[in-house]
Amino acid sequence: MSAPGASEAVWRGLTWDHPRGFNALAAAAAQAEGLSLHWDKHPLEGFESHPIADLCARYDLVVLDHPHVGEAVAADCLVPVEALFAADEIAGWQAAVAGPSLASYHFAGQHWALPLDAATQVMAYRSDRIDAPPVAWVELPALSQRRAVALSLAGPHAILSFQSVCGAFGAARSGDAFMDRAIGREGYALMLALTGDVTVKAQALNPIAMLGAIERGEGIDLCPLIYGYVNYATRGVEFADAPRGPDGRIGSTLGGTGIGVSKRCAVTPALLDHLRWLMSERVQRSFIPQHEGQPALRAAWQDAAVNAATGNFFAATLASVEQALLRPRHDGAIAFQTAASARLRAALIAGAAADPVLDDLETLYRTHHPAGAET
Structure with a gap:
């Protein structure tokens, strides 16, 4: 031109x-x-x-x-x-x-x-280390005892992963509350079970850095929820749908x-x-x-x-994209996403009890989401 x-x-x-x-x-x-x-x-x-x-x-x-x-x-x-x-x-x-x-x-x-x-968030793994990717969340804790499984927790991704896990277990965000408490406890417990040494070491890796680590074989065999990048699909990283909850629902956040x-x-x-x-x-x-x-x-x-x-x-x-959840979009959503991820990430790394963490997440949501505001 x-x-x-x-x-x-x-x-x-x-x-x-x-x-x-x-x-x-x-x-x-x-x-x-x-x-x-x-x-x-x-x-x-x-x-x-x-x-x-x-x-x-x-x-x-x-x-x-x-x-x-x-x-x-x-x-x-x-x-x-x-x-x-x-x-x-x-x-x-x-x-x-x-x-x-x-x-x-x-x-x-x-x-x-x-x-x-x-x-959307999908599963990424090394096919030379994972014979068949897990289909359901219930399979992940046992797999993490045999293979290097890492959660994506850096930046906003801790709270996005939490929303997706809870979505797989049936939670739908609505109104002025961020998360159903009973499902929030389930989601937190599952993430806590997957916050072992591999996740702790990978806690600062954004999705690009984590996919690069999987590609190079640097200590991560599988990440159950990570934003999919087609660029890595021809570089040794395999992709599959995000894990499903007990009723077969895919949990993934767009x-x-x-x-x-x-x-x-x-x-x-x-x-x-x-x-x-x-x-x-x-x-x-x-x-x-x-x-x-x-x-x-x-x-x-x-x-x-x-x-x-x-x-x-x-x-x-594709199924993960078609069923994907939306993130909060109100004025203040980015501030909530940032603060909530920091709180959740620190709690998971410290092995903190669920309810005080969930209380704090709700307080942060109300702080950055005025009552009655559009979601």
Whole structure:
């Protein structure tokens, strides 16, 4: 693409620093006709916790996680998808995406991002150490006595894992309470049983670092709940659905990313066409996976050629995406996620009793989630 002229607009986008988050967007921008778009990237930790209003003040397009939408609405820093695209287009994407990938960005009556990328917590393991991945949570404590099983607890992942375990046991977050107490005790007890030496040593590893450790055979044979990255599926890491609870329910909490349009952005037909192109089935089934991306459309996850090229990653974990739970999305959700994870992680490492920890989690939820606020 030729360099933009002095009067040509240049758009700036921000995504996260990983081939899955950057390569496809950068390659697409480089070949876009009539559009000068440059993508910057920031670390995973910044993507998970940096204030969305600050990012929107500096960038036209922002790749975000769905827990940020309540904060974004409160800060009035994103343009709703409904102001950019027709209702039939949005309905078409809703029907086409895997699981609640588009619904996760719906808050206060509107959508705030387009789901370019779908992901959820799945199981990751080494097939040379694990003959057959466990199907149910009840199998994990015994397996951890024979193999190196680690929980993903770094950053926000302790509380996300807890929500998923409880979801597998039947808990559904609603209203002004974070977790049903009886199921919370079950979930905490299970996580405590899996917080052995392997988990303690891995407590600071974010999902990228943990998958790298599994790939290299560095002391972890299996992680039962970790955000799936297709990039590792051809590098010695096998993936399977997240473990199931006693009634067969998969417990997994949605991840993935969406592209939000900031209020500072000068929206043009060319920019909207570029976003449509990224969300199209043809691009999602070819260009995105060919550039190390992880598509959001169900058709890509079911595509035989895409699965053949990625160690069957998508087909092996699609059920987890389709049944995934949503995280809290109210204004204050990121602060709750950060504080609750720190409290839960410290308690698991210390082997603390359940009820004081669960009390603290509820207090943190109420602190960061005003009574009656949208979830």
